[in-house]
Amino acid sequence: MTKEENRTAGESEEDVAVVLIGHGSKLPYNRDVLEELRRRMETRGIFKAVKVAFMQLNSPSIEETLRTLAKDGMKNIVALPVFLADGAHTTEDIPEKLKVTFEGAWAEIGRDVNIVYGKPIGVDERIVDILLDRIKEAKEGE
Amino acid sequence: MTKEENRTAGESEEDVAVVLIGHGSKLPYNRDVLEELRRRMETRGIFKAVKVAFMQLNSPSIEETLRTLAKDGMKNIVALPVFLADGAHTTEDIPEKLKVTFEGAWAEIGRDVNIVYGKPIGVDERIVDILLDRIKEAKEGE
Numbered sequence: 001m002t003k004e005e006n007r008t009a010g011e012s013e014e015d016v017a018v019v020l021i022g023h024g025s026k027l028p029y030n031r032d033v034l035e036e037l038r039r040r041m042e043t044r045g046i047f048k049a050v051k052v053a054f055m056q057l058n059s060p061s062i063e064e065t066l067r068t069l070a071k072d073g074m075k076n077i078v079a080l081p082v083f084l085a086d087g088a089h090t091t092e093d094i095p096e097k098l099k100v101t102f103e104g105a106w107a108e109i110g111r112d113v114n115i116v117y118g119k120p121i122g123v124d125e126r127i128v129d130i131l132l133d134r135i136k137e138a139k140e141g142e
Numbered sequence: 143m144t145k146e147e148n149r150t151a152g153e154s155e156e157d158v159a160v161v162l163i164g165h166g167s168k169l170p171y172n173r174d175v176l177e178e179l180r181r182r183m184e185t186r187g188i189f190k191a192v193k194v195a196f197m198q199l200n201s202p203s204i205e206e207t208l209r210t211l212a213k214d215g216m217k218n219i220v221a222l223p224v225f226l227a228d229g230a231h232t233t234e235d236i237p238e239k240l241k242v243t244f245e246g247a248w249a250e251i252g253r254d255v256n257i258v259y260g261k262p263i264g265v266d267e268r269i270v271d272i273l274l275d276r277i278k279e280a281k282e283g284e
Contacts, residue, residue: 016281018277020273023226023229025227025229026230027228027229027230027233029228029229030226030228030229032227033226033227033264033265034227036265037265037269037270037273040265040267040270041270041273044270044274046274078277078280078281080273080276080277080280082273083226084165084175084224084225084226084263085167085171085172085174085176086171086172087165087167087169087171087172088167088169091169116280116281116283116284117280118276118277118279118280119276119279119280120276121226121272121273121276122175122276123175123179123182124272126268126269126271126272127179127263127268127272128182128183128186130263130266130268130269131162131179131183131222131224131263132183132186132188134222134260134261134262134263135160135220135222135260137261138220138222138258138259138260138261139158139220139258142258
């Protein structure tokens with residue numbers, strides 16, 4: 001959805017911040033993919049802020065990113081697991097980390113902040129299209 | 143790429159088998175997503191066979207699927223990691239399992255089989271589009 005389509009639909013996303021939550025890895029690839037997806041989403045110009053956060057191993061953590069957004073005055077946050085499918089990470093680990101944020105100092109800075117937790121990527125024809133491209137590239141690169 | 147576009151491009155994929163390699167999970171979601179992606183790719187009618195295989199926890203394993211395809215007479219196999227980003231699983235664990243296949247009994251059944259290993263999903267504008275849909279759904283489901 002482009003900014004224009006968004007406006008056409010009568011919605012305003014200009015007060016919404018998005019957190020793209022990655023798995024985290026000792027290798028740089030997961031972080032690189034998340035950072036680039038973040039940059040591209042920011043380029044679409046739909047949301048007031050687009051940040052990354054990592055479940056483990058990389059920084060910023062989920063808690064760090066949520067605190068940053070709350071301190072910046074963001075009141076509506078969508079936290080999205082950038083995972084292919086649901087699993088223990090998306091159904092247990094990440095929700096647990098989202099809860100922790102409401103404890104301690106967050107009681108002050110996060111009082112009026114509404115956090116919505118989204119679903120992972122899942123099955124989509126666009127994923128099939130991408131996989132077909134990767135197959136083509138693999139055969140060409142032989 | 144549709145079958146027609148594929149033909150237009152002068153390529154024949156009719157002797158190619160694809161293996162979609164999933165992470166595997168104790169929960170059913172990763173398996174469900176892989177099975178449905180497999181079904182949708184099969185529906186496109188491009189390849190002679192489309193199979194799933196799991197790196198861990200679920201069956202069939204990578205070795206089982208490769209053996210099945212080799213026994214079925216497939217000579218050209220593209221093994222694709224259905225992962226968002228590269229990491230230790232895609233750069234070490236899966237390649238290691240692909241190698242094992244060439245040992246022992248495989249020396250017989252896999253003699254003339256060409257296996258190409260592809261890249262993960264990675265950064266793509268279509269992923270940004272899907273994430274925007276998931277954000278929209280999350281906000282609507284509040």
